[in-house]
Amino acid sequence: MTRLLRLLLPLMLASVLRAESVTVYPDWFPGAQFSGLYAAIDQGFYREQGIEVQLVPFAFGQKTAARIEATPEQCAVAAIEGYIFLQARARGTPWKVLAAMFQESPAGYLSLAATGIRGAADFRGRRIGVHHHADPLYRWFLARAGVKESEATLVFTGDDIDALVRGDLHALQGYSIEEYIRLQSRVGAAARFVSFRTLGFDSYSELLVTSPAQVQRHGATLERFLEATRRGWRHALAHPDSTVQSVARRMDTPPDPAHLRASLSALAPLVSPAGAAPLAPLSRAKWNRMQEAAIAMGFLEKPEPPEDFVHGSLAP
Numbered sequence: 001m002t003r004l005l006r007l008l009l010p011l012m013l014a015s016v017l018r019a020e021s022v023t024v025y026p027d028w029f030p031g032a033q034f035s036g037l038y039a040a041i042d043q044g045f046y047r048e049q050g051i052e053v054q055l056v057p058f059a060f061g062q063k064t065a066a067r068i069e070a071t072p073e074q075c076a077v078a079a080i081e082g083y084i085f086l087q088a089r090a091r092g093t094p095w096k097v098l099a100a101m102f103q104e105s106p107a108g109y110l111s112l113a114a115t116g117i118r119g120a121a122d123f124r125g126r127r128i129g130v131h132h133h134a135d136p137l138y139r140w141f142l143a144r145a146g147v148k149e150s151e152a153t154l155v156f157t158g159d160d161i162d163a164l165v166r167g168d169l170h171a172l173q174g175y176s177i178e179e180y181i182r183l184q185s186r187v188g189a190a191a192r193f194v195s196f197r198t199l200g201f202d203s204y205s206e207l208l209v210t211s212p213a214q215v216q217r218h219g220a221t222l223e224r225f226l227e228a229t230r231r232g233w234r235h236a237l238a239h240p241d242s243t244v245q246s247v248a249r250r251m252d253t254p255p256d257p258a259h260l261r262a263s264l265s266a267l268a269p270l271v272s273p274a275g276a277a278p279l280a281p282l283s284r285a286k287w288n289r290m291q292e293a294a295i296a297m298g299f300l301e302k303p304e305p306p307e308d309f310v311h312g313s314l315a316p
Contacts (some may be wrong), residue, residue, distance in 0.1 A: 020050055020051055020052070020075070020221055021051065021052045021053070021054060021074070021075065022046075022051050022052070022053050022054070022075045022076065022077060022221065022222075022225050023053075023054050023056060023074055023075065023076040023077070024037065024053055024054065024055050024056065024076070024077050024078070024079070025056045025058075025062075025064045025067075025068075025076070025077070025078040025079065026055060026056070026058050026079050027058065027078065027079045027080050027081065027084075027206070028058050029057075029058050029251075029252060030247065030250040030251045030252065031178070031247065031251070031263070032177060032247050032260050032263035032264050032267060033101075033102075033106075033177060033206060033263075033267065034055075034079075034247075035232075035233070035236040035243050035246065035247055035264060035267065036101060036229055036230075036232040036233030036235075036236050036271070036278065037053070037055065037229060037232060038232070038236070038243070038246040038247060038250060039232040039233070039235045039236040039239075039242075039243055039246055040053070040228045040229050040231060040232025040233075040235075041053055041055075041232075041246075042242075042246050043231075043232065043235055045228040045229075045231045045232055045235070046225070046228045048228070049224035049225070049227060049228045050224065051221065051224055051225055051228065053225070055250075064078045065078070065088065065093045065095065065211070068210060068211050068214065069211050069213065072211070072213040072214065072217055073217075075214060075217075075218040075221050075222065075225075076210060076214060077098065077208050077209070077210050077214075077222070077225065078095075078208075078209050078210065079101070079206050079207065079208060079209075080095070080206075080207050080209055081105065081107075081203075081205055081206070081207070082100075082105060082203035082204040082205050082207060082290060083105075083134075083137065083201070083203055083290075083294065083297075083299065085097070085207050085209065086290065086291065086294045086299050086300060087294075087299050089300075089304070089309060090294075090299055090300050090301070094211060094212055095209040095210070095211070095309065096209060096210055096211065096212055096214075096215050096309060096310070096311045097207050097208070097209050097282065097309055097310045097311065098207075098208045098209065098210060098222060098226060098311055098312070099207070099208045099226055099229075099279040099282070099312075100204035100205065100206065100207050100208070100279070100280075100282060101205070101206035101207075101208065101229075101233065101271060101278070101279065102204065102205035102206045102267075102270040102271060103204065103270060103271070103273050103276075103280060104195070104197055104202065104203070104204075104205065104269075104270050104273070105195070105196050105197065105201075105203045105204070105205035105270075106175040106176040106177045106178075106195075106205060106266070106267075106270055107173070107174075107175055107176075107195070107196045107203075107205070108173070108174070108175070108176060108180075108193050108194050108195035108196050108197075108198070108199070109128070109171040109172065109173055109174070109193070109194050109199075110161065110164060110171065110172045110173075110174045110179055110180050110183050110191065110192065110193055111164065111170060111171040111172070111192045111193075111194070112164060112165075112187060112190050112191065112192065113189070113190045113191075113192055114190070115170045115171070115192075117170065117171050117192065117194065118192075118194065119145060119194060119198070119199065120141040120142055120144065120145035120147060120199055121145040121146065121147060123141075123142060123145070123147055123151075123152040123170075123171065124147050124151045124152055125151065125152065126152055126153070126170035126171060127152075127153045127155055127168070127169050127170050128152055128153065128154055128155065128169065128170065128171045128172075128173075129155050129156075129157035129160075129163060129164075129169045129171065129172035129173055130154050130155065130156060130157065130173050131156070131157070131158070131173050132156055134173060135154060135156075136297040136298050136299065137196065137201060137297060138154060138173075139297070140200075140201070140293065140296055140297045141199045141200065141201075143296075144199070144200050155169060157169070157172065157173075159172075159174060159178070159179050160172075161174070161179055161182055161183045161186065164183065165183075165186060165187065171194075176193055176195065176266050177263045177266045177267055177270075178263065180193045180266075181259055181262045181263055181266065182259070184262075185258075185259070200293070201290075201293050202286065202289060202290070203290055204282070204286070204290070205270070208226070208229070208279075210222065215311050222311075226279060229278075229279060230277065230278050230279045233271050233272070233278035233279070234272075234277075234278060236264070237264070237267075237268050237271065237272060237278075240261055240264050240265075243264055244257050244260045244261055244264065247260050247264075248260060280315075281312075281313060281314065281315040282306070282310050282312075282314055282315065283314065283315045283316065284306050284314040284315065284316060285316060287306040287310070287314075288303065288306065291303040291304070
């Protein structure tokens, strides 16, 4: 092989591979929860795998599943919360799970130390802020704790932590990587957080999903996408300074670097628990427990074998 050919071969190969693109639909607005994707783009990890990734801005009601199914020729992936995935499967959406970016959901309930709320049993006699469509989880948490629905007051709400600070609510549904950090910046050590996992629902989060047609048609590309995303998360957690800059560049609102750094720190044990590799193998036992809880909550009528909706091997 001539010296010129050796120099040109990588460029020729890159030119061929550049034709492969992957469209990614995040399930929320730009933020630290997508740091691994941003890092993989900015550090060239996708490009090294012969992939160009396009992030589609989040929009309410954009019907991601229908868009992916309508264009099987375009390789595409979506991110979705674990319990919302189960709801989608129950409605007949044939999603296939490729991996979980978070091995545990960051969702839970925020409160102030003065309320003494340590679990759902402490919701009795309190006003609890709950997100729309998440009330089945709230009711299940109450039932597990032996609290009648009439003994607590459900208030549908958004992410207004001021309602906690003012005392309008005693607890508020939110995320350890977002609202909880904002609450800590306001009240310091008086902030409290009880996770869904602590309350009995141990769920995957930020699942990377796609359609069966995508898996069949773009299987090799999807594998390369996952490997680059795994590298992206490793880089994001190991290099917080550059990661904060990657996130900040994509935000629609003025970024708060201190908040982003705190969010990234809170993400680490969710993405890489006990130092495990990101995008770890999915667990059959965990999926079965999630489905059992979803049935009790009313999301599902009956469980499915995890092999029916997980693409790839399952850990015990």
